[in-house]
Amino acid sequence: xxxxxxxxxxxxxxxxxxxxxxxxxxxxxxxxxxxxxxxxxxxxxxxxxxxxxxxxxxxxxxxxxxxxxxxxxxxxxxxxxxxxxxxxxxxxxxxxxxxxxxxxxxxxxxxxxxxxxxxxxxxxxxxxxxxxxxxxxxxxxxxxxxxxxxxxxxxxxxxxxxxxxxxxxxxxxxxxxxxxxxxxxxxxxxxxxxxxxx
Numbered sequence: 532x533x534x535x536x537x538x539x540x541x542x543x544x545x546x547x548x549x550x551x552x553x554x555x556x557x558x559x560x561x562x563x564x565x566x567x568x569x570x571x572x573x574x575x576x577x578x579x580x581x582x583x584x585x586x587x588x589x590x591x592x593x594x595x596x597x598x599x600x601x602x603x604x605x606x607x608x609x610x611x612x613x614x615x616x617x618x619x620x621x622x623x624x625x626x627x628x629x630x631x632x633x634x635x636x637x638x639x640x641x642x643x644x645x646x647x648x649x650x651x652x653x654x655x656x657x658x659x660x661x662x663x664x665x666x667x668x669x670x671x672x673x674x675x676x677x678x679x680x681x682x683x684x685x686x687x688x689x690x691x692x693x694x695x696x697x698x699x700x701x702x703x704x705x706x707x708x709x710x711x712x713x714x715x716x717x718x719x720x721x722x723x724x725x726x727x728x729x
Contacts, residue, residue: 587635594630594637596723598710599623599644621645623715625708625723633728637699640682640708644692646721647671647711650680654705654724660713669713681711703729 586592600622601607607620621644630638640648645667651658656677663670666686682696700706710721 587633589633591631591633591728592636593639594632594725595639595641596630596708597624597626598640598642598648599646599721600626601643623710623719623721625710625721628723629726630723631726631728632700634703635699635701636727637697638725640696640698642682642685642692642694642696645685645690645712646715647685648680648682648696648698649674649678649709649711650698650725651677651707651709652679652702652704653677654707656707658707658709658716660717663713666712668715669717672709672711672713672716679706685712700725700727703727 601609602620602622605620623646632638642648649672658672659674659676660672662673664673664684665671666684671684671686680698683691683694685692704727706725706727708723708725709716710719712721715721
């Protein structure tokens with residue numbers, strides 16, 4: 532058995548069993564270490580959980596619209612002879628015609644052919660087509676009223692026909708999207724809509 536030490540202080544006897552005292556100190560230090568480790572783990576995990584990048588996520592964060600499409604009937608061989616971007620062999624439609632995203636999300640306009648995406652923040656906007664900028668297929672519509680985006684001029688040199696333009700929509704509402712190539716909008720009714728939810 533362990534040896535005990537006795538001494539008198541203020542008329543009271545104190546007795547210490549040295550091995551038990553060391554064991555108690557070890558237990559307290561172990562408990563404090565475990566609690567500290569658990570506390571640090573909880574703090575670190577909550578900090579990591581709040582470390583998400585800003586922005587939105589999920590199926591309404593992004594949509595894709597085919598802005599004109601190369602047709603396959605009759606067959607088109609662009610390697611041997613690239614057809615004119617606004618002429619035969621190109622379908623003048625936005626597919627799908629209506630897309631829905633959340634505010635802060637984006638639409639990928641995949642452009643095939645001679646097209647110019649233009650976005651207006653008023654779905655009922657009456658587009659003024661009277662004074663187009665010079666260019667093929669009737670020129671490029673130049674109506675700046677309520678326009679929030681106008682894409683690349685496909686008439687530039689070198690001609691930029693097939694490309695992707697990604698447009699972010701930060702405010703809720705329904706936006707009118709048109710092809711700014713005058714004849715495509717006026718003659719072929721080439722337009723669609725982007726619905727942006729809060």
